[in-house]
Amino acid sequence: MNSNEQGYRRVVVKLGTSVLTSGSKSLDKAHMVELARQMAALMKSGVEVVLVTSGAIAAGREHLGYPVLPDTMANKQLLAAVGQSQLILAWSQLFSIYGLHVGQLLLTRADLHDRERYLNARDTLNALLAQGIIPIINENDAVATTEIKVGDNDNLSARAALLCDADLLMLLTDQKGLFDADPRKEPNARLIPEVQHIDDSLRLLAGGSVSGLGTGGMATKLEAADIARRAGIEVIIASGHHSEVIQKAASREAVGTRFLAIESPLESRKQWILAGPKAKGRLYLDAGAVAAVTSRGRSLLAKGIVSVEGEFERGDTLELLSPEGRVVARGIARYQARALSAIAGKHSDDIEPLLGYDYGDAAVHRNDMVVLAGGER
Numbered sequence: 001m002n003s004n005e006q007g008y009r010r011v012v013v014k015l016g017t018s019v020l021t022s023g024s025k026s027l028d029k030a031h032m033v034e035l036a037r038q039m040a041a042l043m044k045s046g047v048e049v050v051l052v053t054s055g056a057i058a059a060g061r062e063h064l065g066y067p068v069l070p071d072t073m074a075n076k077q078l079l080a081a082v083g084q085s086q087l088i089l090a091w092s093q094l095f096s097i098y099g100l101h102v103g104q105l106l107l108t109r110a111d112l113h114d115r116e117r118y119l120n121a122r123d124t125l126n127a128l129l130a131q132g133i134i135p136i137i138n139e140n141d142a143v144a145t146t147e148i149k150v151g152d153n154d155n156l157s158a159r160a161a162l163l164c165d166a167d168l169l170m171l172l173t174d175q176k177g178l179f180d181a182d183p184r185k186e187p188n189a190r191l192i193p194e195v196q197h198i199d200d201s202l203r204l205l206a207g208g209s210v211s212g213l214g215t216g217g218m219a220t221k222l223e224a225a226d227i228a229r230r231a232g233i234e235v236i237i238a239s240g241h242h243s244e245v246i247q248k249a250a251s252r253e254a255v256g257t258r259f260l261a262i263e264s265p266l267e268s269r270k271q272w273i274l275a276g277p278k279a280k281g282r283l284y285l286d287a288g289a290v291a292a293v294t295s296r297g298r299s300l301l302a303k304g305i306v307s308v309e310g311e312f313e314r315g316d317t318l319e320l321l322s323p324e325g326r327v328v329a330r331g332i333a334r335y336q337a338r339a340l341s342a343i344a345g346k347h348s349d350d351i352e353p354l355l356g357y358d359y360g361d362a363a364v365h366r367n368d369m370v371v372l373a374g375g376e377r
Ligand SMILES: Nc1ncnc2c1ncn2[C@@H]1O[C@H](COP(=O)(O)OP(=O)(O)O)[C@@H](O)[C@H]1O
Pocket: 015, 016, 017, 018, 019, 054, 172, 173, 174, 175, 177, 178, 179, 180, 181, 182, 183, 184, 205, 206, 207, 208, 209, 210, 211, 213, 214, 215, 216, 217, 218, 219
């Protein structure tokens, strides 16, 4: 792999619907060609580019002449099926102006969590990049149901960045970056140029999408940034309409909001816990257990669990919540839901007498846990 003077080898560029439509109801091809030009220039400077593109549903609506359809899952999938082919056709034509080929990968959550499918996707990405072809990724909306969806392309792009071992993730949107309040609601909101830690106070600033174009707003961009930077990947949120934004971000010029990667990235197992399967259950902890887990880096002992939600087995991913309902960690269950429900609220150190067996006193071991609030472990 090559790298540019700034040291980036591989960059994932995520373009939101808001950028691709420029706030309108149709794809803004004039702007897409400008973005293709910037990405092609980056490729020519020796940096590999992976594009995560939204816009399939918007393109489907446009192509079919804005049909009035009942708001069902099947109709959204219809729009995505029609629109995705238009979208990839547009990108293929636009990149061909710059002498570049593209290859399409449509992914779902299942492709990223099944080890074999994950490795297949990674091999395909690497094979495309080795030939100088731009991989273009979107969620496979036409077949993905809510259960198997990542759900938004911010989170999808973070997972793509992990998958291809990128060193920079650019989330390009319709705002100049992350502001201290949603600029659509608060005209005096100020841009935050650099973020060193993602904590609850920052999460509170990031609202949803109010334009009706995008999915998730800044909240999902912050989730994506959290996943990527914990894996050692820098993240930039910036405006897709800022002049030469892609070059500037890749040259470390001040643009948008830059999230520094954490210095000692999570090992790959913990990255998987963070970005991996949807949580199958939730454990509500007492205040003492929250402090032990978040501030002291301890395992979650069964006696700190107040209540249990969901049907899960040993080995499934869980969310750990504070008494106020804040998610403070994610981790792997050492006991199935039925067992933890039997233990919850008993404040007992001894599991054996309650269950007739035990796998140790940790319900979630610290080696199987990523702390989300109150620390960066
Ligand atoms: N703190 C914030 N700073 C900037 N934008 C914010 C903030 N909170 C919410 N937003 C909203 O997030 C939107 C961008 O997200 P979204 O609509 O999902 O776009 P995209 O299609 O690019 O993913 C902005 O238009 C803005 O209204």
